[in-house]
Amino acid sequence: MGETITLQRLLEMQRKVWNFKINADQETTELVAREQLKSFGQISRIGALIALPLTIYALVLLFTHANVGFIATACFYISISAFVSVRNFRRQAKLDIDTADWESILKDIRVESIISSIGFSCVLAIPVAFGQVPYSLDIAILAMGGLVVGGFVFGSVPRAQTYNLSITTICYAGAFIAADGLGGISTAILLVFFAICIDYIYRMFFFNFVQRHLHAAKQKDAAETVRLLLHDYAEQSSDWLWEVDADLLIVNPSARFATAVDMEIRDLRNLPLIDLFEDSTERNQLAQSLASGKAFRDIHVPIKIHGQECWWKLSGRRIKTADGESQHIRGVAADITSAKKAEARVAHLAHFDSLTDLPNRALFNQSLQRSIARMKNDQNLAVLYLDLDHFKAINDTLGHGAGDLVLKAVANRLEKNIGIEDVVARLGGDEFAVSLRNVDSREEVMRVAANIIEKLSEPVMVEGQPVTTGVSIGIALAPDCGKDGEELIKHADIALYHAKENGRGCASMFERSMHEAVQDRRNIEMDLRAALKRNELELYYQPLVNIDSNETIGYEALLRWNHSKKGMIMPDVFIPVAEDTGLIVPLGEWVVRSALHEVAKWPEHLSVAVNLSPTQMRSPNLVPTIINALAATGVAPHRLELEITESVLMNDNQSNVELLHKIRSLGVRIALDDFGTGYSSLNYLRSFPFDKIKIDRCFVDEVDSREDCRAIIRAVTGLASSLGMVTTAEGVERSDQLSQLKEEGCMQVQGYLFSKAVPAVHVEGRVADSATSEMKLTEIGEQTAAPKRIKVPKKIRRRKTG
Structure with a gap:
């Protein structure tokens, strides 16, 4: 269908080109006619130059082959054509296009095309017809040249062009037939075909020529319309x-x-x-x-x-x-x-914090870089990196609206407590930065930091309620700690981490050793990620002893890292890194699976205790991991005890309590670890019925020498007994401690007095089943952490409280 439409359009275009007429008003027709005259005047001069070598070559052929009579006749025709060309040239030179009678001139051009075509054609056509000049390829080329030049010269006047081409074609075609008889017919036909093609081509050029000037005329009308419309533009626009x-x-x-x-x-x-x-x-x-x-x-x-x-x-x-x-x-x-x-508002938002209207990180970096570039040799500059302490708790308890009010108050206090030339910015969240220009000494910077800590520690009134927050500050000095803005901020951030490690609410100045500590921490993180794959992790077990019978009733699983190059690494080194990086989740899942696979080899009366971190409690894989491990090992749920600290219940209290109930419904026991060291332990005992309370070692250490420690332990054991909970004292190292704990009613103990944590092979009564003992830790780790819904055996679903 597309090809048919294209063919129809092509045929329509052919008809338009061959039969083209200017259908326009008198003014437009005159405009096109004058453009024709202008174009003809320019082209005819070029055409005369092109025709000159053709004429000379034709005369050479005549003087070479024809007799005097034919040469004289040719000269006559050439004289007539030359006269017409000269007349045309002189007329065009004097012609005023804008005032000339264009209709009369176009008629003259048509007449001139007839005369010139007869003159130039007959110069060779007659001698060829009478055999005076031999019929050859040169003659055919001259004939073609005459067609091309004639079409070119008179192309801007289609009728004159057709006259010229037609007369030239007829003269030469007749000469070819006369000279070669039937043999010249094919050449004549070919010449006629070329003439038609040339005529069509130049008509197509003229068609485009007219269309272009018609379009120009329309544009001129449009411009005039615009000019008229602009008349009232100044008043109405x-x-x-x-x-x-x-x-x-x-x-x-x-x-x-x-x-x-x-x-x-x-x-x-x-x-x-x-x-x-x-x-x-x-x-x-x-x-x-x-x-x-x-x-x-x-x-x-x-x-x-x-x-x-x-x-x-x-x-x-x-x-x-x-x-x-x-x-x-x-x-x-x-x-x-x-x-x-x-535009100004957008630019402001790109460089300023929308909540506090302080400079943002990008603008702070630019300002800091400019300040560093302007520093003189005897000047110092300090960057303070601030992070609000426990700000998340404000958002969680009072809502983000209250948090925003606190941030605004912090920004306002910071601006009031820095110099005019200093800059304070909000980097994001609850992080701020301050650049102190031209400080005299470290002591001065520390005084400013101490003043900021004091001011930001004052309560902020939120809806009539005082809200208190603190701040930790890391400090980096230029040029001592770096001469680049990004480097200074990075070092101040490292110092901030050090301040948090030292208990928060303080300022810490960057030292090179801090950077090394961060590097070490990064190395630990990278090695720890590989430790799971390299089977470098191992569980040690510390016995849990019944204080009355002095018998071992279970073990607490403690994680150890046997590094391939650094040897044994204790948990206090790598567990904080795992907590901060989120690696504690896969580590914790591995511990649960490994401990249950191990306890399956122990006598039935022995249980295992596993510590859960707050991060693990937020993992959606925790419950599926426990269910899968219990089902895979066949261990009774009451033989697994999960220990949590009070910090687990501090964050997202209700959600974590619901999760603990879900775990306890499986039959797994729940113990509250480090009891007495948190903020509101009694409230936690009321919110969840723990199976066991573990008394922190800080009370056990001096129970044999301090009455207040004995009183606290006495109170805890009495409270636990009233609530039906078992009490366990950890960190027992001396017999006097054991005697005192027994006297105060404690039920279970663990510590170096009985045994340090030992590898699994030292557990008494352990059965080394070949199929189980040969299982690699990687095979344990390969078990899916998010299994499909499984059917829990009845013995697992049955709740055990003993």
Whole structure:
């Protein structure tokens, strides 16, 4: 279907080209005709130059082969054609296209095309027909040349072009047939075909020529319409026109212009345009553009109107007249105040924090870099990296609205407690930064930091309620700690981490050793990630002893890391790293699976205790991991005891309590570890019925020497007994401690007095089943942490409380 449409369009175009006529009004027809004359005058001169070598070559052939009579006849025809060409040349030289009688001249051109084509064709056609010049390839080429040159010269006047091509073709075709008889018919036919093609090609050129000028005529009409519409533009448009003379004084001010600038028209006349605008670099740019006389676009200039700063956008160019370019400059102006304000707002948001209106990280970095570049040799600069202590608790308990009010108050206090040349910024979240320029000493920086800590520790009133937060600060000095902004911020961040490690609410100055500690921590993290794959982790077990019978009733699983190069690494080194990086979740899952696979080899009366971190409690894989491990090993759920600290219940209390109930419903026992060291232990005992309370070693250490420790343990054991909970004292190292604990009613103990943590092979009564003992830790780790829903055996679902 597409090909048919294309063919139809092609045929339609063919008809238009062959039968083209100008269907336009008299004015447009005259415009096209005068353009024809202009084009013919330019091309005919070039055509005469092209025809000259062809004529000379034709005369050479005649003088070589023809007799005197034919040469004389040829010269006669050439003289006539030359006369016509010269006449045409002289006429075109004197012709005034705009006033000439174009209809008469076009007729003359058509007549000239007939005369010139007869003259130039007969020069060779007659001698060839009578055998005076041999019929050859040269003659055919000359005939083709005559067609091309004739079509080229008269192409802008289609009828003259057709006359010229037709006469030339007939003359040479007749000569070929006369000279070669039947043999010349094919050449004549070919010549006719070429003539038709050339005629069509030049008609197509003329068709495009006319279409182009018709389009130009329409554009001229449109331009005129625009000119008429512009007549009322200055009064009705949202923009307005302005014009200045050669001295750049305002001329012809419109009412719209006067209204926009809030002045009278008479006051605007002969006023320098540049005087309207505020002194600025943009005004200087406008003045330079006006003075240069060159066209300009979209220059933004500030202007005061009604006492408020506004912005105009101006474009202008010199006025063109019939006599040439005028010295006047005319342009258009538009009020872009709203757009400029929006642009300024966007720029502000890109560099300032939307909540506190402090500089953001990007602007702080730029400012810091500039300050460093301007530092003199005897100057110091300090960067303070601040992080609010326990800010998350404010958001969690009081909501983000309260948190936002605290952040605003912190920003306000920081701005009030730094120097005029210093910069404070909000880097994101509850992190802030301060750059102190030109500080004298470390002591001065520490005094400023101490003052900030004091001010930020004061309560903030939120909806009538005092909210207290603290701050930790890390400090880096330039040039001692670096000469680059990013490096200083990084070192201040490292110092901040050190301040948090030292208990928060303090300031720490960066030292090179801190960077090494961070590197060590990073190395531990990388090695720890590989430790799971390299089977470097191992569980040690510390016995849990019944204080009355002195028998071992279970073990606590304690994680050890047997590094391939560094040897045994204790948990207090790598567990904090695992907590901070989130590695504690896969480590914890591995511990649960490994401990249950191990306890499956022990006698039935022995249980195993595993510690859970707060991060593990937030993992969705915790319950599926426990269920899968119990089902895979066949261990009774009551033989697994999970120990949690009070910090687990501090964060997201209700959610964690529900999770503990879900785990306990499996039959797994739950113990509260490090009891008495938190904030509200009694409340936690009320919110969840723990199976066991573990008394922290800080009370056990001096139970044999201090009455207050004995009183606390006595109270805890009594409370636990009333609630039906077992009490376990950890860290027992001396027999006197054991005796005192037994006297105060403690039920279970563990510590070095009985045994240190030992590898699994030292557990008494352990059965080394070959199929189980040969299982690698990697095989344990490969068990899915998020299994499909499984059916829990009845013995696992049955709740055990013993």
